[in-house]
Amino acid sequence: MAHRKDSRIEPSFEASPAARSSAGFSVSEEDRVVPSNRKAAAKRKSSKVKPPRGGRGKSRRGVFGVLARLFYWCFVLAIWGGIATAGIVVYYGAKMPAATTWAIPDRAPNIKIVSVDGQLLGNRGMSGGEAVGLHEMSPYIPEAVIAIEDRRFYSHFGIDPIGLSRAMVTNVLGGHFSQGGSTLTQQLAKNLFLTPDRTLERKVQEVLLALWLEHKHTKDQILEMYLNRVYFGSGAYGVEAASRRYFGKSARDVTLSEAALLAGLLKAPSRLSPARDPKAAEQRSQLVLAAMRDEGKISAKEMTTAMSAPATRSPSYWTGSENYVADTIMEELPDLIGDVRRDIVVDTTVDLTLQKLAEQSIRRLIDQSGKKLNVSQGALVSIDNSGAVRAMVGGYDYST
Incomplete structure (x- = not known):
């Protein structure tokens, strides 16, 4: 009997893709390598993706995380702050009268006192x-x-x-x-x-x-x-x-x-x-x-x-003898018209020019003869033939 040589066939890694496909599987280009080149292929794969060097990636993620948490808590605090503010507004608003009853209070009435020719003698009122x-x-x-x-x-x-x-x-x-x-x-x-x-x-x-x-x-x-x-x-x-x-x-x-x-x-x-x-x-x-x-x-x-305009310097108090006239009128006004509930204008018979002359006369007489006569004040009332008061001065200086 003739002796046969062993006819075993070693599988080849160089098989064609079509052959492998017929065996029930597919292969990629990178898989089609001989065994001797497996280590080199693995080395090439590992070299394609490199991990980040140092902690730069982690530090960025940490900063963004802190900012995200900060934004979140700020948002939460803003919501609670808004709720608290609304509660305070509702609480104190409920203590007020109903809005339908609100009305602008009347302004305090003013009494305008004018001379015979319409010049202002004084304003009185709050x-x-x-x-x-x-x-x-x-x-x-x-x-x-x-x-x-x-x-x-x-x-x-x-x-x-x-x-x-x-x-x-x-x-x-x-x-x-x-x-x-x-x-x-x-x-x-x-x-x-x-x-x-x-x-x-x-x-x-x-x-x-x-x-x-x-x-x-x-x-x-x-x-x-x-x-x-x-x-x-x-x-x-x-x-x-x-x-x-x-x-x-x-x-x-x-x-x-x-x-x-x-x-x-x-x-x-x-x-x-x-x-x-x-x-x-x-x-x-x-x-x-x-x-x-x-x-x-x-x-x-x-x-x-x-x-560049000069500074305004005002007297500490109301001055001018016309204020004596205004005060006198205010004493008599309630008996004439009762309570004043709105702005009014009071016309007088006082002549403002004569009023100023009367004031100057009183001051000149006191300055000239006050010490000799031992007086420091003086008064003057000027009345025409119709009985109208044309000027009235009650003292040397109204402000004092």
Whole structure:
């Protein structure tokens, strides 16, 4: 019997893709390698993807994670803060009367006393001056007040979030309460309805009332009410009373520099009054002029001219002998017309020219003969043949 050689066939890794496919599997190009090249192929695969060097990837993921958590907690705190604020508003708002009962209180009536030819002898009443329409007063007055007190008055809805945020930052950085962030509407709401107490309850009510005012009235109406009621120091309420008090003229005739002084008084009426501290009043008015220039209300030339105007110096008290006439009329008025519930004008027979001459006569006589006669005061009443009082002087100096 013939002996056969072993005919075993070793499998070849060089088999064609078609052959392998017929065997039930497929192979990629990278798999078609001979055994001797397996290590090299593995080495090439491992070299294609390299891990990041150092901890740069981890540090980036850490920073983004911290920012994401910070944003999340800020969002959560904002939601809870909004809920808490809404709760406070509802709580203090519920303590107020129903909004349907809210109404603008009547302005304190003014009694305007005029001479026989219509010149002003004096104003009496809580306000100390008559109400003046926004279109009647000097245009510099509302422009100055808006520039220094509420430059976004015509664009906000009664509350100025930008101004409020700025005031909060200033107070925090300064470490004390220096700015309130209240709009003119909020100030009017406080003057009309609330006490000056700085409490959370009053602030919430002020905001609610400001929103109501903005809903019920136009911007011009709000500004006019504010300017006719706000306190300007030295017993003067409203721009007309203040103009008469400090400049001896109507608010209709106020100049740019005078309007800046009036607007500057609103921050601290008593402390900045030109009757008390003319220098402080002048410094404040220059800040107002600069604000008006920044807002484009006046030109640089107008600002320079106004700043060069001499400082306003006002007497500490009301002066002029015509005030004796006004006081006498106020004593007799209740018996003639009863309680005064609205603005009225009282016409008199007093001649202001004769009144000034009578005042000069009394002072000259006291100066010339007062020491010799041992007198320091004098009085004069001038009456014509019809019985009308033409002049009345009650003493040497009304302010004393």
